[in-house]
Amino acid sequence: MAAYIVKRLLLMFPTLLGVLLLTFVVIQFVPGGPVEQMVAQLQGRDGGGEGPSASSAGYRGRQGLSPQQVEEIKVLYGFDKPAPERFWQMLKSFAQFDLGQSFYQRKGVWELIKEKLPVSVSLGLWTFFISYLIAVPLGVAKAVRAGSRFDFVTTLIVLVGYAIPGFVLGVALLVVFGGQLQWFPLRGLVSSNWEQLSVGARIADYLWHITLPVTAMVLGSFAVTAMLTKNAFLEEIRKQYVLTARAKGLSERRVLWKHVFRNALIPIITGFPAAFIGAFFTGSLLIETLFSLDGLGLLSYESVIRRDYPVVLGTLFFFTLIGLVTKLISDLSYVLVDPRVKFD
Structure with missing residues (x-):
């Protein structure tokens, strides 16, 4: 076990390096970087606001600027140094968990993550807990009543969702609920006067705002867990030890919850760490955009569109590291749940 953990930890370094290197190389060939955008903005300002766009800034966008001004812009964004040197400096900063500063928001990447994290945590945790609370009991009920009308109807509902x-x-x-019926707000995580509300009113206001986005995320997310739970229970119910337990006269309830339940939940429990940790750092771009929620999904999208490379690479490094550690915890949980699993 110890050797396996050390091996996995050592493999994280080349994995992180490969992800960062690939992304950094791709960035070098993407047009419309921060230097080109700044040059285009200055050229457009000098030309009465009708200068070239960021995507077509290139060399022609520099005609209205002196070479010295262009060099100053490169120094401002750190592009005066060759790419290998910039990549090495980035790695040294990341090794010290310094994710850098945003080009446009004048804030550190860590600060931006902490600002956007509450929104993504709200969506992720509610989606995670509600999905598991619905999916696991539903999967057990479907397995016990496999082939019945209940199983058919719930399967149809789950697949449609x-x-x-x-x-x-x-x-x-x-x-429907925000526009026509006006039961729920159309945007935001809390009301504008949230600070002036009492504690109970704040909780009610927060739940009032979070209902629609969480509902939109839950309906599709619990389907996989429900079907996985059902299939795992069906597989265990058909095994020999269940027949033996029934032959000994044990009640069906005791057989189901004492013997089948523990073994059937192995694939669910082993995926629990990844799902739980992922709930903290998962940003849904479309849901956040639709409900005007300023979370990590929107931050990642805007940083890519604006070519805010420190935010892109900093968040990529952080989330990749979290993902690798979570994957290791998920694999180790197999041994804790099922002692028969060996990493030899």
């Missing part, structure tokens, strides 16, 4: 994209469902919820 899984097939509907969360964004489409969110639009429908906004139109």
Whole structure:
């Protein structure tokens, strides 16, 4: 076990290096970087606001600027140094968990993550807990009543919910419950006067705002867990030890919850760490955009569009590291749940 953990930890370094290197190389060939955007803005300002766009800034956008001004812009964004040197400096900063400063927001990447994290945590945790609270009991009930009308109807509902994209469902919820019926707010995580409300009113206001986006995310996310739970229970119910327990005269309830339940939940429990940690750092771009929620999904999208490379690479490093550690914890949980698993 110890050797396996050390091996996995050592493998994280080349994995992180490969992800960062690939992304950094791709960035070098993407047009419309921060230097080109700044040059285009200055050229457009000098030309009465009709200068070239960021995507076509290139060399022609520099005609209205002196070479010295262009060099100053490169120094401002750190592009005066060759790419290998910039990459090495980035790695040294990341090794010290310094994710750098945003080009446009004048804030550190850590600060931006902490600002956006509450929104993504709100969406992720509610989606995670509600999905598991619905999916696991539903999967058990479907397995016990396999082939019945209940199983058929719930399977149909689950598959339909899984097939509907969360964004489409969110639009429908906004139109019906936010627009026509006006039962829920159309945007934001809390009301503008949230600070002036009492504690109970704050909780009610927060739940009032979070209902529609969480509903849009839950409907599709619990389908996989429900079907996985059902299939795991069906597989265990058909095994020999269940027949033996029944032959000994044990009640069906005792057989189900004492013997089957523990073994059937192995694939669910082993995926629990990844799902739980992912709930803290998962940003849904479409849902956040639709409901005007300023979370990590929107931050990642805007940083890519604006070519805010420190935010892109900093968040990529952080989330990749979290993902690798979570994957290791998930693999180790197999041994804790099922002692038969060995990493030899």
